[in-house]
Amino acid sequence: MLDIQSHVSLKPYNTFGIDAKARYWVEIQTEEQLKTLFQLTEFLTVPKLVLGGGSNLVFTRDFDGLAIKMAIQGIEVVREDESHVYIKAGAGVNWHQLVMHCVENGYAGIENLSLIPGTTGAAPMQNIGAYGVEIEQVFDQLEAVAIQTGETRVFTHAECRFSYRESVFKHEAKGQYIISSVTLRLNKQAVFHVEYGAIRETLAEMGISEGQLSIKAVSEAVIRIRQSKLPNPAEIGNAGSFFKNPEISKGQFEDLKTVHPMMPGYPTGDLTVKVPAGWLIEQCGWKGKQMGNAGVHSKQALVLVNLGGATGAEILHLAQNVQQSVEEKFGIRLNPEVNMV
The missing domain is CATH 3.30.465.10 (Uridine Diphospho-n-acetylenolpyruvylglucosamine Reductase; domain 3)
Incomplete structure (x- = not known):
């Protein structure tokens, strides 16, 4: 049987720890429950948000729809x-x-x-x-x-x-x-x-x-x-890597290298070069910086963090400022890896 609840806080279900609310919420433990849910006509046209571990989400507002927590095991x-x-x-x-x-x-x-x-x-x-x-x-x-x-x-x-x-x-x-x-x-x-x-x-x-290598x-x-570089979401809210590593043309990379000789890059094999977003952000002076209740992690510039009570709007504002400074300095647009809701 489905237990559909109303006005549920999503704070426990996103690793940023942002206190947004869902109009409706349900936990799904079997595929049969999922199919049953889609037979409920009153929810057919309601917006739906699928929640896994909540490690790739930024809530910028309450969710006026049905949040579906996927808990199918096995x-x-x-x-x-x-x-x-x-x-x-x-x-x-x-x-x-x-x-x-x-x-x-x-x-x-x-x-x-x-x-x-x-x-x-x-x-x-x-x-x-x-x-x-x-x-x-x-x-x-x-x-x-x-x-x-x-x-x-x-x-x-x-x-x-x-x-x-x-x-x-x-x-x-x-x-x-x-x-x-x-x-x-x-x-x-x-x-x-x-x-x-x-x-x-x-x-x-x-x-x-080399001779002792094992998958373990x-x-x-x-x-x-990862433990040395990335903060534990249980201790400080974050979604891991916030931005994708940008891929730029080899020509653009070579031009940038003349101005920034230490810029790292990894050829992808298809005439592009992948540049570490964390390095770009750090070069713009963001590492360890704070804006309101949001900040850039002191050990890994690719990670944005909730320093306590940050709203999704604050996280988004910080992210936009980071994007702008990287684009101004390097001509590279960073794209978020996380999903904005």
Whole structure:
């Protein structure tokens, strides 16, 4: 049975800790409950907001609609072949818990994505990635329920149309489906990605040599790095990386390098170069700065934080000021990775 509540605070359901309210709120624990919800005619035309871990949201106002908290659990092996294991997880499964489950069972491919906040259902929507790995590299398929019909549809890798922090669910299919489960194709034989960030250096500090590499060691290294750089949302409100790393043309990058010789850049292989947004923000003097109750984290300029009682409007105002200064100094427009509501 569905327990639809009215005028519910969303503060516990977003990692920024912004106190917005939803006109209606419901928690979904099974796909059948989701289908039942879409049969309620009184909610057919009501705006809907899907909540996972709330780690990619900024509430700039109350939500005059139905907030749907996805809490579908379950992790299972659905099939395997000589090289791969296919793991199906409910949309409400905590992403890091899924990674830990796979690491403990020797299923390789997502260890570099350790400690990313949020739920499994949200992961393909954003095509989450870190340290040289994106979910699309291990994605097999997902199941989603159509809001208008209540029918379940399977989306293949190709149908998800993945790109950098993008998928079909942020564009053509936006607002049309709610993801209920995700299936990943993981490797029985690990292929390690340790050349990104400080993974190799951290492994060395841990006393792990090349010959001792394991997915558990890589996962632990990533966790160490993230904990040293990123604030815990339970202690200070934030949504992790606030902006995408911009991709600019090689020509623009080379021009900027003549003025800013220390500018880092990573060729993407398609005539563009990815520039770390955190470096750009830091060069503009924002690291550790505060505007009202919002600020830029003192250890990682890519992270905006709620310093206590910040409204979504304050977070947005800070973000816009950061964007403006980066564009003025470098001619690069930063695009938010988080969703504004």
